Amino acid sequence: MSDFSQPDAWLPLVFLGLMGVAMLAYVVLDGFDLGVGILLRRADDADKDMMIASIGPFWDANETWLVLGVGILLVAFPLAHGVILGELYLPVALMLAGLILRGVAFDFRVKARDDHKHAWNMAFYGGSVIAGFAQGMMIGLYIVGFQHGAAQFAFAVFTGLSLLAGYALLGATWLIMKAEGELQYKAIAWARGSLLLCALGVAAVSIATPLVSEQIFDKWFSFPNILLLAPVPLVTAGLFVVMELVLRRLPARLKAGSDAYCWVPFAATVGVFLLAFNGLAYSIFPYLVLDRITIWQAASAPESLMIILAGVAIVLPTIIAYTVYSYRVFWGKARELSYQ
Amino acid sequence: MTDPFMLARIQFASNITFHILFPTISIALGWVLLFFKLRYNKTADRKWSEAYQFWVKIFALTFALGVVSGITMSFQFGTNWPGFMQTVGNIAGPLLAYEVLTAFFLEATFLGIMLFGAQRVSNRVHTLATLLVAGGTTLSAFWIIALNSWMHTPAGFKMIDGKAHASDWLAIIFNPSMPYRLTHMLIASGLTVAFLVAGISAYRWLRKDRTPAVIAALKTGVTVAALLIPIQILVGDLHGLNTLKHQPAKIAAIEGIWKTERGAPLLLFALPNESELANRYAIGIPQLASFVLTHDWKGELKGLDSFGDKRPPVAPLFWGFRIMVGIGLLMLAVSWMSAWQLRRRGDLAPWLARALVVMSFSGWVATVAGWYVTEIGRQPYLVYGVLTTADAASTVPAAMIASTLAMYLVLYAVLIAAYIAVLFHLARKAGDRKDDAKYPAPSVPVPPSQLIQY
Numbered sequence A: 001m002s003d004f005s006q007p008d009a010w011l012p013l014v015f016l017g018l019m020g021v022a023m024l025a026y027v028v029l030d031g032f033d034l035g036v037g038i039l040l041r042r043a044d045d046a047d048k049d050m051m052i053a054s055i056g057p058f059w060d061a062n063e064t065w066l067v068l069g070v071g072i073l074l075v076a077f078p079l080a081h082g083v084i085l086g087e088l089y090l091p092v093a094l095m096l097a098g099l100i101l102r103g104v105a106f107d108f109r110v111k112a113r114d115d116h117k118h119a120w121n122m123a124f125y126g127g128s129v130i131a132g133f134a135q136g137m138m139i140g141l142y143i144v145g146f147q148h149g150a151a152q153f154a155f156a157v158f159t160g161l162s163l164l165a166g167y168a169l170l171g172a173t174w175l176i177m178k179a180e181g182e183l184q185y186k187a188i189a190w191a192r193g194s195l196l197l198c199a200l201g202v203a204a205v206s207i208a209t210p211l212v213s214e215q216i217f218d219k220w221f222s223f224p225n226i227l228l229l230a231p232v233p234l235v236t237a238g239l240f241v242v243m244e245l246v247l248r249r250l251p252a253r254l255k256a257g258s259d260a261y262c263w264v265p266f267a268a269t270v271g272v273f274l275l276a277f278n279g280l281a282y283s284i285f286p287y288l289v290l291d292r293i294t295i296w297q298a299a300s301a302p303e304s305l306m307i308i309l310a311g312v313a314i315v316l317p318t319i320i321a322y323t324v325y326s327y328r329v330f331w332g333k334a335r336e337l338s339y340q
Numbered sequence B: 001m002t003d004p005f006m007l008a009r010i011q012f013a014s015n016i017t018f019h020i021l022f023p024t025i026s027i028a029l030g031w032v033l034l035f036f037k038l039r040y041n042k043t044a045d046r047k048w049s050e051a052y053q054f055w056v057k058i059f060a061l062t063f064a065l066g067v068v069s070g071i072t073m074s075f076q077f078g079t080n081w082p083g084f085m086q087t088v089g090n091i092a093g094p095l096l097a098y099e100v101l102t103a104f105f106l107e108a109t110f111l112g113i114m115l116f117g118a119q120r121v122s123n124r125v126h127t128l129a130t131l132l133v134a135g136g137t138t139l140s141a142f143w144i145i146a147l148n149s150w151m152h153t154p155a156g157f158k159m160i161d162g163k164a165h166a167s168d169w170l171a172i173i174f175n176p177s178m179p180y181r182l183t184h185m186l187i188a189s190g191l192t193v194a195f196l197v198a199g200i201s202a203y204r205w206l207r208k209d210r211t212p213a214v215i216a217a218l219k220t221g222v223t224v225a226a227l228l229i230p231i232q233i234l235v236g237d238l239h240g241l242n243t244l245k246h247q248p249a250k251i252a253a254i255e256g257i258w259k260t261e262r263g264a265p266l267l268l269f270a271l272p273n274e275s276e277l278a279n280r281y282a283i284g285i286p287q288l289a290s291f292v293l294t295h296d297w298k299g300e301l302k303g304l305d306s307f308g309d310k311r312p313p314v315a316p317l318f319w320g321f322r323i324m325v326g327i328g329l330l331m332l333a334v335s336w337m338s339a340w341q342l343r344r345r346g347d348l349a350p351w352l353a354r355a356l357v358v359m360s361f362s363g364w365v366a367t368v369a370g371w372y373v374t375e376i377g378r379q380p381y382l383v384y385g386v387l388t389t390a391d392a393a394s395t396v397p398a399a400m401i402a403s404t405l406a407m408y409l410v411l412y413a414v415l416i417a418a419y420i421a422v423l424f425h426l427a428r429k430a431g432d433r434k435d436d437a438k439y440p441a442p443s444v445p446v447p448p449s450q451l452i453q454y
Helices: A007-042 A045-055 A059-076 A078-087 A089-111 A114-143 A150-178 A181-212 A214-221 A225-229 A231-255 A264-284 A302-329 B004-043 B046-080 B082-116 B123-152 B169-173 B178-206 B212-246 B248-255 B288-294 B314-345 B350-376 B398-432
Strands: A287-289 B157-160 B163-166 B266-273 B278-285 B381-383
Touching (some): A007 A045, A007 A059, A007 A181, A007 A264, A007 A302, A045 A150, A045 A181, A059 A078, A059 A089, A059 A302, A059 B046, A059 B082, A078 A287, A078 B082, A114 A264, A150 A181, A150 A264, A181 A214, A181 A231, A181 A264, A225 A231, A231 A264, A302 B163, B004 B123, B004 B178, B004 B212, B004 B350, B046 B212, B046 B398, B082 B381, B123 B381, B178 B212, B178 B350, B212 B288, B212 B314, B248 B314, B248 B350, B266 B314
Antiparallel strands (some): B266 B278
């Protein structure tokens, strides 16, 4: 597959890129609202309402990126879709149950009888934790190429917990931007708590990943790759340091009446996710299932991919435009949700 | 019950049944909301904005349930039926992709502005957001029904090495059954929502919550139902004729015709028996089935014996069809009587209001019954004449499917119960005017002089 003038050589690459964009958009966008759900249990009732108000206008559209990502896997790489989802059957079912619970709890909690509200809050929290953990497990199982064994399972549980910490960090830094008053201070404390966990998780996954696969090991630690790739972990570490420094100073700045830098921790977290995602993508490429199925083996017929690509070329910029518009409409500090 | 194939079918069927309940409501409710919004823009009468604010909450809840159960569907194509995408992925893929790209993002993004943005955008943009959400849900339905219809009446493709390749996209999208199926489904959605709006409003009306907004919604629901039901009966008939042409085995099962015959009776009651290949206790009107389907009293209808083992199970189709038609006739009677009473007396008899309450979710029952008839009627094929359901099944172990199936069933049962309970709870809460501060009903209480007097 080296003749890139042929559509059946470059189309799978294009769709891999699109899938990557969709998955990354999902992880970052739904990541912050899952993170808010994960932190929900730590807040008092008034804060709970405000936390959920901060994600209310967005979560539906955020989750749509998951449908697009899985949709591209389904339509562009049907062979791999069947294998991957067959292997991930249980965590997928678990994640779906979690997403269903939190998605409906979001709406039920404000509409149900007052004495049911607490139960729906717990469902929102529980669903967020289940969904985030299941997604992290899926990443772990995917990295080890779906080999079964105690070590692989332990690795998957570990990636599950790491992603939970990552989502919590995204959620906390999101709240630092969107909240005011007491909740903003709490969010800073949550961010500092999950920061350490998340950094440990990223470091451990980065070290463990080359060890579980010889092929990934060779890719990272052969010359000159190691030099070219060195910036990835270094920049990641730098971002963590920046975050820690900003978070340490934020409370004092807030007391002085300025939260001008409140967006920095969120941006830095997004940067960490971006780098981690790219590192993982580089490790796996050009496989869709490690050592088994390449993107070219799994791809659909070129004429079908062309039809989709034509639609994507027109529609995706439109989607991005109105997504940006929607975030601008709800720019600034979160307000209580009102249907009026 | 340890057969993984059967378990996978039950799991997929329960997921799709749960899913279809919510788009069925959100598709038409979006347009009803747009109607309320436009009436308000035009008349500045607050009853229309009150109706909007009440029903938009139900829309939000319904939409959320539709989204999360729809995500489940997108995964289960792969987990339960990997052979489906591997065989016809070249055709199903682009249709599904276009649904996500053109419709799904549109509705999900503008939903946020429609629900929570009224204070942040101009009234014009808010109306536009309502329109885009309604249009998005309908566009979703268009793509999904196009794919579903193609699975019933595949067209515009070639088989190469056991895989379907598209040769004519217009023929694929506008396949022979698509216009009938789409129209039938959209009207079914309209009827479901009409009866839901009428039923919940009648419930509030019976509880002496008779603000102009409640009356306006009640009239809207009843009127839409009364107008749509005769059209639906006509469209259903046309759809049946189309099915007879393309899927005669399905019609034979619906009518309970085991052997090819001329002048077939229309069976009102029977117990189809698969092992004897005959009906027991059949009661029918002679020659009527032939007349309805061929417009000839002596017309020939193919029996199930013509299709060998490629025929669907009979009892679910036979009974599913009769449930759907029965509810349709009941809808006709109740909606016309209510429309007549409201028009002539400006009032509803309490028994009729109670009948509307009981029928709040009748659209669901009819839609699901009809959906079963059409989907089970396609068996043993997944794509009619191209791919059997068995060939598309995955090899996931039965125990795994059984455990996740149990989880889904419990979750779905709880959520459907909660959904219905919350709808009536919202109706009561709106009447009590004790809305919590987060989701206020009209901020100014309606003065008693504006209440309709009875």
